[in-house]
Amino acid sequence: MKDDVLKYLKNFQIDFNRFIKKSNKDIIIAAKIITEAFKKKNKLLICGNGGSASDAQHFSAELVGRFKKERVSLPAIALNTDTSSITAIANDYDYKMVFSRQIEGLGQKGDILLAISTSGNSQNIKEAIKTAKKKNIITIGLTGKNKSIVLKESDYCISVPSKETSHIQELHIIVLHLLCILIEKNI
Helix, strand or coil: CHHHHHHHHHHHHHHHHHHHHHHHHHHHHHHHHHHHHHHHCCCEEEEEHHHHHHHHHHHHHHHHHCCCCCCCCCCCEHHHHHHHHHHHHHHHHHHHHHHHHHHHHCCCCCCCCEEECCCCCCCHHHHHHHHHCCCCCEEEEEEECCHHHHHHHHEEEEEECCCCCCHHHHHHHHHHHHHHHHHHCCC
């Protein structure tokens, strides 16, 4: 068991070291874009599936509440938290529409969409990005290391350098916390 723990941590360390070298610029750009939207009284819409849904909800809570700094509440909405909307849309339309339909109703020009997907290939995330673009909403993807739909379709993308789902999720939490720090510093 000890070997399993050490192997996992060593593999994560490799991905983390790649992350340190690669992702700084993309995180800073995303933080600036989100901060400017907040300053203009626009909102951040966030979506994800599974563990990425939890990350979306976590990030939204840090922005609406606070992360480290006492400040004004920021307008962030995790689209995956409204179970009534999600189940109605999935039932009446299709599961791939659960986020795009909400963006259609809630999103406005100048808002930001943060689409979180470890694979980068979820159909409902693809539809969310497509709908956001139709509404002149800036799209930021957060994904893993692969040539994905999210990477291809987003205006900006933070692609963490790992193919291991658990490592991608762990690095996503670091990215989201870094975004919180940068946004709070500049708001």
